[in-house]
Amino acid sequence: MDSSTPTTFDVAVIGGGIIGSSVAYYLLKASPGLSVCVIEPDPTYEFASALRASGGCRVQFTCPENIEMSKYSIDFIRGFEETMASKGRPAPVDWVEGGYLFIVPPDQVKGLERNVKIQLDHGCVVNLMDTAGLKAKFPSMNVEDLGAGAHTPHDGWCDPNGLLWGFRRKAVELGAVYIQERVVQADVDAVKVKSVGLGNGDRVVASSFVNATGAWSGALAEKFGMKLPVTPLRRFEHYFSAGSPVEFLPYVKDTARLAFRSEGKGFSGGLVDGDEPRAFNFEVDHDYFERVVWPAVAHRFPAFEAAKCHRTWSGLYEQNELDGNPVIGAWSKLPNLYTVAGFSGHGMMHAPAAGRGMAELILKGRFETIDLSRLGYERIEKQQPYAEAGIL
Secondary structure (H helix, E strand, O other): OOOOOOOEEEEEEEEOOHHHHHHHHHHHOOOOOOOOOEOOOOOOOOOHHHHHHHEEEEOOOOOHHHHHHHHHHHHHHHHHHOOOOOOOOOOOOEEEOOOOEEEEOOOHHHHHHHHHHHHHHOOOOOOEEEEHHHHHHHHOOOOOOEEEEEOOOOOOOOOOHHHHHHHHHHHHHHEEEEEOOOOOEEEEEOOOOEEEEEEEOOEEEEOOOEEEEHHHHHHHHOOOOOOOOOOEEEEEEEEOOOOOOOOOEEEEEOOOOEEEEEEEOOOEEOOOOOOOOOOOOOOOOOOOOHHHHHHHHHHHHHHHHHHHEEEEEEEEEEEEEEEEEOOEOOOOOOEEEEEEOOOOOOOHHHHHHHHHHHHHHHOOOOOOHHHHHHOOOHHHHHHHOOOOOOOO
């Protein structure tokens, strides 16, 4: 790019991770003649949140938007390898239909029953299980302090790396231009964003700009004069094995944020500390598993009393501090600035639906398939949380 002449696009997507690449793909799929650039400083995606995640996809939500996004995204991911093949090259994501199991103590059974009804009303397959049913299906589980569980057998997990690169390769094939740089400045007037300045001195002019920078989206929003309460929350993922045989497990989640699943001959998961100081911190606390995760896992499945942690790595949640739900929409003050960020741990699983929704909003001025308007920035301005009920 020549720094003396701005490069102009129809849409500039800032952030080339799984969300940004999905937005680019859906824009170009819907409007092949569109000029789209994706500004991404690190093509290795070393610190990208999705690549440090476990790849879980579930319909177990209570907000209708999240349920519908999951339904669409899971179906899309199931067919991803074929749909997203690029120039004859398949796009494997290693989908495993391992299911999800959300377990609650006795005092939260009524809430779980309410949540299951919402999911059933949206056409999801959900099996509500009492403790006897849980023990029969998962004999290694300690159910003495549980009240019930909800099992969604068609949920599962995939390879986040395959998903990201599948989206990126297809977006490039359709015409997206990836610019390896970082946005350092924004040029705005009273009614719109005019351009963004890059770290190398270049400028990008566009009709529309999309903030899809994940854990960095709050900091980027500040450059446009926008307050976005999205902060980086460090969390750990662990690969571990049991001391004695354990049956194949779905993605087990509880109300204390323990979440883990079978992975090959071992297990993958962790326990998020919501009180972790917000920072771009990727240091690994190698004692965290033994100190925090192991007691919780061993309590729930006694076979993990002799668990061995083989590897621990860190990643970031793009935590929306208002309500834990994403911000998907335009900003009334600068209507050509769009935000699709703040997924708080659900970004990978909702990337297909979020990308499609953002493309609809930019191209048609409205959501056409799933109405995501309640996830817009307006609730941030009004400080009116729209949160999940009893599910993280």
